[in-house]
Amino acid sequence: MELFMFALLGLVSIGSSLAMIGHKNPVYSALYMVVTFATTAVMFVLLKAPFIAAVQIIIYAGAVVVLFLFVVMFLNLKAAVLLERRRGPLLLAFVLAGLVAGELAAVVATGAWPDTDEALVPPGFGSVASVATVLFTRYLVPFEIASIILLTGMVGALALARRESITPETAYDLRGPDGGREKPEAGDGGGPAGGPDASVEPAEREPVPIGVEVHR
Amino acid sequence: MLAALGAIGGTALKVALVFGILLTMVAYLVWLERKVLGHIQSRRGPLHVGPHGLLQPLADITKLFLKEDVIPDGADRVIFSLAPGIAVASAMSAIAVIPFGQVVSLFGHPIRLHIADVDIGILYILAVGSLGVYGLILGGWASNNKFSLLGGLRSSAQMVSYELSLGLALVGPLMLAGTLRMQGIVDAQRNLWFICLQPLGFIIYIVSALAETNRIPFDLPEAESELVAGYHVEYSGFKFAFFFLAEYVAMITVACVATTLFLGGYHGIGVNAAWLGPAWFMGKVALLLFLFIWIRGTLPRFRYDQLMQLGWKVLLPLAFLNVALTGVIAIWLDRSS
Numbered sequence: 001m002e003l004f005m006f007a008l009l010g011l012v013s014i015g016s017s018l019a020m021i022g023h024k025n026p027v028y029s030a031l032y033m034v035v036t037f038a039t040t041a042v043m044f045v046l047l048k049a050p051f052i053a054a055v056q057i058i059i060y061a062g063a064v065v066v067l068f069l070f071v072v073m074f075l076n077l078k079a080a081v082l083l084e085r086r087r088g089p090l091l092l093a094f095v096l097a098g099l100v101a102g103e104l105a106a107v108v109a110t111g112a113w114p115d116t117d118e119a120l121v122p123p124g125f126g127s128v129a130s131v132a133t134v135l136f137t138r139y140l141v142p143f144e145i146a147s148i149i150l151l152t153g154m155v156g157a158l159a160l161a162r163r164e165s166i167t168p169e170t171a172y173d174l175r176g177p178d179g180g181r182e183k184p185e186a187g188d189g190g191g192p193a194g195g196p197d198a199s200v201e202p203a204e205r206e207p208v209p210i211g212v213e214v215h216r
Numbered sequence: 217m218l219a220a221l222g223a224i225g226g227t228a229l230k231v232a233l234v235f236g237i238l239l240t241m242v243a244y245l246v247w248l249e250r251k252v253l254g255h256i257q258s259r260r261g262p263l264h265v266g267p268h269g270l271l272q273p274l275a276d277i278t279k280l281f282l283k284e285d286v287i288p289d290g291a292d293r294v295i296f297s298l299a300p301g302i303a304v305a306s307a308m309s310a311i312a313v314i315p316f317g318q319v320v321s322l323f324g325h326p327i328r329l330h331i332a333d334v335d336i337g338i339l340y341i342l343a344v345g346s347l348g349v350y351g352l353i354l355g356g357w358a359s360n361n362k363f364s365l366l367g368g369l370r371s372s373a374q375m376v377s378y379e380l381s382l383g384l385a386l387v388g389p390l391m392l393a394g395t396l397r398m399q400g401i402v403d404a405q406r407n408l409w410f411i412c413l414q415p416l417g418f419i420i421y422i423v424s425a426l427a428e429t430n431r432i433p434f435d436l437p438e439a440e441s442e443l444v445a446g447y448h449v450e451y452s453g454f455k456f457a458f459f460f461l462a463e464y465v466a467m468i469t470v471a472c473v474a475t476t477l478f479l480g481g482y483h484g485i486g487v488n489a490a491w492l493g494p495a496w497f498m499g500k501v502a503l504l505l506f507l508f509i510w511i512r513g514t515l516p517r518f519r520y521d522q523l524m525q526l527g528w529k530v531l532l533p534l535a536f537l538n539v540a541l542t543g544v545i546a547i548w549l550d551r552s553s
Contacts, residue, residue, distance in 0.1 A: 027357065031354075050339075054340060057347070061347060066376060070372065
């Protein structure tokens, strides 16, 4: 039963990862990513680590991909732009992927693979209590340092996103350096297919403050 | 093998029962809302279909089923159809971990009035709740309409903002109970409901829950005076009914969570027979739902900047304060006893 579940989840997970990379539309790619995260979360449940499963869903599916969708919808990238392929990165990607594959093959061949049926972690590992105990005793200092780094990153992002000087005239002027004069091509925004309704200029959109607020 | 099959069958029966009750509750919640709002506004509400308009929900459902299902030109057909389903599924899944009562015996078999008693009950609720935003944002995007897109983006910004205070408000009860398991949290309230120890947490939870379910005074995603109807402006017929259903199921879900975490779940005052548990639970949920409708009848809609101010500058700091205070007092009580 467990093996069957694992195989099914693995297939769905790999399939959706491939679809995520291959799909032309970034919104679909983001959705396939959610499917991948969800199947990974179910695998954590099968591994008796429900806490990690829940955190996987809350952080990755619930927050990170939502942010991706936000960015994709605001930028309204056209499929044609995204399909532009450049040689250099592709070559580098192949080299790196080859290296990883070789590394994996070497690990399996030399027998460094743990060959045991016994659990390598104590029972109860991955439950809320065990994660909390380890996090707040043994790894307390790294945990706090990580939180401070995250906080610094957040403050830094806010500082970068903020305009140099905000006056009442420029407070809602989020049109960019050219003052929004450049007219976007028709079918440049609004929705998936660039239909009749799709010519929303970015300038006309009400700025949606996400955390950062611009005061009038 | 037979026992495993029996367990699966039993769970399936429970799921079907809860599903049926939930759908009936949604139908009559809509009726109740129209009736209560009517009386608040010195009207009489639905009257003509059945006595006191009691059959109105059936008429509404029939109408929604028979309406033409339009998919606009240029819409992304797959995601357009998927979005209402995501909204309903995420709203309904949270009910699975809510305990409705103690163990009761039916024809000699003990039955737990609980679909799944998982270790991480609260985290599960937060996890499936955080997926609900996809229904709205994808529905708004796939409609290929600027008003729906704006509505979808607004709703996701709002839900992401208020999820923080909502999650932090739930930390208080779980610190007091010392477990994430819903059954354990209800057991910990046998003598004293957590609303007495966590009044601030309860208020933060209710306000954030109103924002999470896009109810007035936080219904900016569908602000009809500026955005037509927000993310579901292009939806009609059955798919619109699904968004409608999702909103009301979400209302019932947040009421169930509030009952479980703050109002003692199925524990009653005085009379506490095992069979009365579900009745107590339903009574408390109904009271909260009435409160939501009452708030809708009383308050006007917030402006968008006010909404964000309230979320980030008032509720979030208060929620942090609540967590810190609860922690300090819990440790102090622990030391002194």
